Amino acid sequence: MSESTTNGSASRQEPPSQRELRRWRGYLADERAEAAVYRDLAGRRSGEERDILLALAEAEKRHESHWIALLGDDAGKPQHGDLRTRLLGWLARRFGSVFVLALVQRAESRSPYATERAATERMAADEQIHEEVVRGLAARGRNRxxxxxxxxxxxxxxxxxxxxxxxxxxxxxxxxxxxxxxxxxxxxxxxxxxxxxxxxxxxxxxxxxLEASSPNPAADDALPHLDVDANELALVYRARGMEVGEAEAHAADVLARVGAGTYEREARAAMEHEAIGxxxxxxxxxxxxxxxxxxxxxxxxxxxxxxxxxxxxxxxxxxxxxxxxxxxxxxxxxxxxxxxxxxxxxxxxxxxxxxxxxxxxxxxxxx
Known part of the structure; x- marks a missing residue:
């Protein structure tokens, strides 16, 4: 069952007022513009971030379909989104930076669907989740x-x-x-x-x-000589915060890879990921x-x-x-x-x- 058919306001008997129609057409234009913003941002990215942005654009398409179904013959010609959304689109096409994501995050947080009777609860929930998704993407850029x-x-x-x-x-x-x-x-x-x-x-x-807290690379040389059945490697991982079972399992995995010749100095690499410049x-x-x-x-x-x-x-x-x-x-x-x-x-x-x-x-x- 589609969102539009589950919405009570779509099935009411009285026809919508001209004011409501104008508001709905504005929502429709904004959804189309927001989907375009996400597609433009996706065009400047690759991998997982690109996939996430394209999925957000697809979600906006679902919302667009809701307003099209609600408006019916009153949808009229496609309109431009509001000035803020059009500005976001212009920035996304030319920059696609964390600044644009931060602006999109704020735009998602101002969604009117929570108080709009013609929108479904699912749509309002979508917009809240979209804000969190964009917040996560923006956080990656902020961290960088x-x-x-x-x-x-x-x-x-x-x-x-x-x-x-x-x-x-x-x-x-x-x-x-x-x-x-x-x-x-x-x-x-x-x-x-x-x-x-x-x-x-x-x-x-x-x-x-950080260097004082990082694993000593010389300790790796002792790994091949540890007793597989009774060793202190698990104590190293417990000292760094792992639970007993997790530490023992990780120690067994490390020793197995050492025996197979596939062990790399991952512990030290993991400790040095801090981007301190x-x-x-x-x-x-x-x-x-x-x-x-x-x-x-x-x-x-x-x-x-x-x-x-x-x-x-x-x-x-x-x-x-x-x-x-x-x-x-x-x-x-x-x-x-x-x-x-x-x-x-x-x-x-x-x-x-x-x-x-x-x-x-x-x-x-x-x-």
């Missing part, structure tokens, strides 16, 4: 870029906020334009070097901790991202602006950049981009305002 993304957001945001605060605080003391510019450039270099050094130490320390690469990324943010508050002074005009332009430029980084964080985290952007802006301006007040007080005391 987590290290770079962290360095980019933290580095750029720190550069924006700290150097704006420094420049505004120095200006508030009443010093000359040259001093403010020198302080801004010094803050850029000092902060970028500090960020790079800190990121290098952080990544190196994390790698060293290299210390030098992380340091360079942090340096560049911090510098790219810290240079923005200095730009007005580099171009010769002075006084209040320079402060206002610096604050405006930094505000735009903070809104951008906040929106990106919101998109990738699946949260509301505007709220994240405004939060980022409030934090940055709050820090700058506090430093400005301190600068005024310091300048007054010195004077």
């Amino acid at each position: 870029l987590s290290g770079t993304f962290r360095a980019a957001v933290f580095g750029a945001n720190d550069g924006l906020v700290s150097n704006l605060a420094l420049v505004i605080g120095m200006s508030a003391t009443g010093v000359g334009n040259g001093v403010v510019l020198a302080a801004g450039l010094a803050g850029l270099l000092a902060g970028a070097l500090s960020m790079g050094a800190g990121e290098y130490v952080s990544v190196r320390s994390q790698r060293e901790l 290299t210390g030098l690469g992380a340091a360079l990324s942090s340096f560049c991202f911090f510098a790219s943010g810290a240079v923005i508050p200095v730009l007005p002074y580099l171009f010769g602006l002075q006084g209040v005009a320079a402060l206002l332009v610096a604050a405006l430029l930094v505000g735009v950049a903070l809104l951008g980084t906040g929106a990106v964080v919101g998109l990738l985290s699946g949260g509301p981009p505007l709220r994240r952007a405004l939060r980022q802006l409030a934090i940055g301006y709050g820090a700058a305002a506090a430093t400005y007040v301190l600068g005024l007080l310091f300048g007054a005391n010195v004077g």
Whole structure:
């Protein structure tokens, strides 16, 4: 039995109103557009991810069939989906990145079917599951870029906020334009070097901790000489968290493969899958991202602006950049981009305002 025939509203006696027909035609257009988005995303992927996206497109086709059956002769000519869905399609055809998946995840979370009487419970449940499927696909992308993304957001945001605060605080003391510019450039270099050094130490320390916890490759050389019936290999797996039965079964499997000559050093490989990157690469990324943010508050002074005009332009430029980084964080985290952007802006301006007040007080005391 099809979804459309199980829906009570489809079998009611009174004809649908023009308002209902317009809403249903909108749903039909959106389902077609969403199916196209999934097909476009699938076209930029391969393997399992491609299959998952094509399955989602097929599910949207089922929903499309529901609205076609409900509308009947009132379906009319095919319409365009709403602006948001069409934008997703454009992005999917050209990029197909984790950003697009994050947007699709948010779109699925806003499905109106839970409160739409003409939609079936099955359709509403489908949309909830679709959100989780897309969340899982987006999580893969987020995991792949987590290290770079962290360095980019933290580095750029720190550069924006700290150097704006420094420049505004120095200006508030009443010093000359040259001093403010020198302080801004010094803050850029000092902060970028500090960020790079800190990121290098952080990544190196994390790698060293993982290496200290990884299996010793020399221990593999002892495997062929263990007593098959009484050995301590199972204790190794128990020490790493396996239950007794599971550890003994895994130890027996490993020894069997050692005897057959097919054993590979899988334990060590499994422990080294952490995507922590290299210390030098992380340091360079942090340096560049911090510098790219810290240079923005200095730009007005580099171009010769002075006084209040320079402060206002610096604050405006930094505000735009903070809104951008906040929106990106919101998109990738699946949260509301505007709220994240405004939060980022409030934090940055709050820090700058506090430093400005301190600068005024310091300048007054010195004077």
